[in-house]
Amino acid sequence: MRNGVQLITYADRLGTGGIAGLHRLLSGPLSGVFTGVHLLPFFEPFDGADAGFDPIDHTRVDPRLGGWGDVAALAADHDVTADLIANHISDQSREFRDYREQGEASRYAGLFLTFDKVFPNGADETDLATIYRPRPGAPFTRVTLGDGSRPLMWTTFTERQIDIDVRDPAARAYLGRILDRLAGAGISQVRLDAIGYAVKTPGTSCFMTPDTFELIDELSAEIHQRAMKALVEIHGHHQQQIEVASRVDRVYDFALPALVLHSLFTKSSTALRRWLEISPRNAVTVLDTHDGIGVVDVAGSGDRPGLLSDDQIDCLVEEIHLATSGESRQATGTAASNLDLYQVNTTYFSALGHDEHRYLLARLIQFFSPGIPQVYYAGLLAAPNDMELLARSGVGRDINRPYYNDDDLAEELARPVVRRLGRLARFRNNHAAFGGRFTAAEPEPGRLSLQWTNGPDRAAAEINFNDMSFTVGWSTKGKTVIAGTWDDIPALD
Numbered sequence: 001m002r003n004g005v006q007l008i009t010y011a012d013r014l015g016t017g018g019i020a021g022l023h024r025l026l027s028g029p030l031s032g033v034f035t036g037v038h039l040l041p042f043f044e045p046f047d048g049a050d051a052g053f054d055p056i057d058h059t060r061v062d063p064r065l066g067g068w069g070d071v072a073a074l075a076a077d078h079d080v081t082a083d084l085i086a087n088h089i090s091d092q093s094r095e096f097r098d099y100r101e102q103g104e105a106s107r108y109a110g111l112f113l114t115f116d117k118v119f120p121n122g123a124d125e126t127d128l129a130t131i132y133r134p135r136p137g138a139p140f141t142r143v144t145l146g147d148g149s150r151p152l153m154w155t156t157f158t159e160r161q162i163d164i165d166v167r168d169p170a171a172r173a174y175l176g177r178i179l180d181r182l183a184g185a186g187i188s189q190v191r192l193d194a195i196g197y198a199v200k201t202p203g204t205s206c207f208m209t210p211d212t213f214e215l216i217d218e219l220s221a222e223i224h225q226r227a228m229k230a231l232v233e234i235h236g237h238h239q240q241q242i243e244v245a246s247r248v249d250r251v252y253d254f255a256l257p258a259l260v261l262h263s264l265f266t267k268s269s270t271a272l273r274r275w276l277e278i279s280p281r282n283a284v285t286v287l288d289t290h291d292g293i294g295v296v297d298v299a300g301s302g303d304r305p306g307l308l309s310d311d312q313i314d315c316l317v318e319e320i321h322l323a324t325s326g327e328s329r330q331a332t333g334t335a336a337s338n339l340d341l342y343q344v345n346t347t348y349f350s351a352l353g354h355d356e357h358r359y360l361l362a363r364l365i366q367f368f369s370p371g372i373p374q375v376y377y378a379g380l381l382a383a384p385n386d387m388e389l390l391a392r393s394g395v396g397r398d399i400n401r402p403y404y405n406d407d408d409l410a411e412e413l414a415r416p417v418v419r420r421l422g423r424l425a426r427f428r429n430n431h432a433a434f435g436g437r438f439t440a441a442e443p444e445p446g447r448l449s450l451q452w453t454n455g456p457d458r459a460a461a462e463i464n465f466n467d468m469s470f471t472v473g474w475s476t477k478g479k480t481v482i483a484g485t486w487d488d489i490p491a492l493d
Contacts, residue, residue: 001079001188001229004035004429005367008081008289009377010051011042011065013402015409018065023074029413032493033422035429036079038191038374039071040290049160051290051401053083053193054090059181068185075186081231082187084178086219087194088161095174096162103147110170113163115140115152118200132207134197139163156197166198166215176222183226189250190223191231192216208240213247220248231284235294235343237301238275245280253283253371254297255307258316260287260362261351262298262308265319267465269448275307276369276440276450283371287362288379291397292332292343293320293351320344323353327385331396345396347378350385356417360486361463361470363421367428368450368461370438378402380421381412426491431474433459 007026011019019042026034041052044062048054061067074080089096095108103109119127133139133156140152141159154163164171182190199211220230229249234241238255245251256279259272295313300306308316321329321344328346344351352358359382367373378400386402404412412418428434436454443449443462451460459474472489473482483489 001372002035003372003435005033005425006036006038006079006081006284006372006374007034007377007380008038008040008286008374009380010040010046010290010401012046014377014404015406019061019070019074020066023070023078025409026074026078029410030422032429032491033425034078034375036081036188036372037074038081039074041083041085042066042071048090048092049158051397053085054088054158054161055085056090056093058085058089058178068181071185071187075188079188080186081189081191082182083191083193084175084182084219084223085193086164086166086175086215087156087198088163089174091160091162093162099145100143101146103145103149105147108170110168111164111174113154113165113200115154117165118154118202123202127202130203130205132197132205154200157194163197163200175219179222179226179228183228187228189229189231191233192219193233195219195232196234196236208234208236213244216244217247235296237299237304238297238307239304241297242278242280245282248282250282250284250372251280253279253285253369254294255279256285256366256369257287257293257348258295258298258313259307260365261293261320262312262316263365263448263465264352264358264362264468265316267446269442269446269463269465271307271312272365273440273442273448276438279370281370281438285366285369285371285373286376287366288348288376288400290376290401292345292400293348294343296343317344320346320351324350324385327387327399330387331385331390331399333396345399347383347385347400348376349379349382354384356382358468359417360420360424361468363424364461364470364472365448365450365463367424368452368459373425373428375421375425376400380418381409382415382417382421383412420486420489423491424486424489426493427472427474427489430492431459432457433474 011022042061042065043055044057044060046052046062099106099108139156141155143153144150156163196208199215200206201209201211223230231250232244232248234244259275263269263272298307324346328344331345349359383402385399390399433452433454436452439451441449446466447464449462457475461472463470471482471484
């Protein structure tokens with residue numbers, strides 16, 4: 001996988017044409033901006049109860065978006081990441097409909113996880129209270145089967161997403177078929193979506209337990225056998241991220257978004273600098289994703305301190321709500337049917353009060369941080385919160401999931417902030433220094449220095465949070481050049 005900036009997007013929201021249209025966009029107006037793309041669930045259906053994360057058929061491209069040939073064509077000249085949704089499957093899938101009709105006589109019975117499989121002798125209040133939840137309520141749904149039985153199914157996220165029993169041979173065969181299909185289309189990297197919840201072990205939190213790590217190891221090995229890389233998605237304590245990073249190809253740096261905002265809001269770079277000194281080097285860095293801005297990723301856990309204190313996190317959340325004029329408050333927590341109570345729902349651009357300069361400073365920090373940068377499509381276009389979509393759907397995360405038609409897209413791509421972001425991405429893609437060694441320093445309070453050195457090649461960024469100024473310096477043909485404005489940073493095509 002190339003060491004360049006990647007895009008993360010749905011195939012239906014950046015103009016028309018589905019996967020083929022996205023390919024034309026990346027090869028045309030966005031040529032050179034992105035070396036890879038994380039194609040968010042394009043399986044059938046891509047517009048289900050959870051925006052594609054509830055696949056009916058995980059091995060079939062939704063025909064409204066194209067086919068596997070379109071995926072393969074995209075993968076021929078871009079590194080493509082696709083999701084393995086390892087925790088659950090849609091209640092409308094062929095497999096679950098057969099199980100609902102046939103009961104234990106169904107050939108797919110072993111695929112699904114029931115309460116009794118985890119707690120054969122029942123569970124008490126302590127057992128249930130120990131389970132870590134991404135949403136309010138119990139993670140179970142009662143289902144009536146054709147044989148008259150009424151098992152209690154595990155449904156970690158919604159009642160429409162039925163958890164699979166990853167310990168059962170039927171489930172492992174199911175996951176193997178999906179990996180075969182992804183590998184056959186030339187996918188470079190597989191994201192293990194919601195993997196932290198996939199193994200349920202009685203008497204534990206059922207989240208990131210030793211059994212979970214064992215499953216990650218096993219699935220990573222299967223992914224490697226098919227010549228792909230594994231990316232693990234975990235929201236949790238930062239030490240957990242570091243531990244996971246030591247065992248897999250790549251892990252997300254979900255702490256970075258909150259820490260960058262904290263620095264820009266407070267004009268202090270200390271917490272950010274401390275994290276960059278210890279953060280995983282094999283990370284995929286993000287500021288925004290199809291979900292919200294994580295809070296749990298910088299918080300403490302039990303007796304383990306966080307990257308920010310509880311008071312600092314409270315102030316950060318309130319600053320976001322203030323910057324968005326209260327829009328994020330309408331979309332966060334229990335306000336709008338949210339699955340994830342530990343995230344603030346807003347676009348990153350709105351979280352910075354639509355301040356283009358501070359927004360580009362945030363991207364500069366991301367692009368100079370260790371790891372492979374990934375930019376969400378709404379972030380690419382510096383999108384404001386989509387309050388109309390939020391009002392129509394009532395789903396908090398839709399505030400950050402806008403739709404663009406072809407005319408909208410052409411207009412957005414012409415905005416100066418978008419063009420400057422594209423130039424910064426090309427600089428990150430093409431300068432040899434980013435393949436070398438990273439160092440972070442804090443020359444004085446409120447000033448952050450980020451530097452990459454690769455033999456004779458050097459690139460450095462210094463951000464002064466006190467007055468929001470910056471410089472970018474780089475070596476070229478034995479000479480050092482320094483820029484202090486966005487338009488002075490070259491694309492280096």
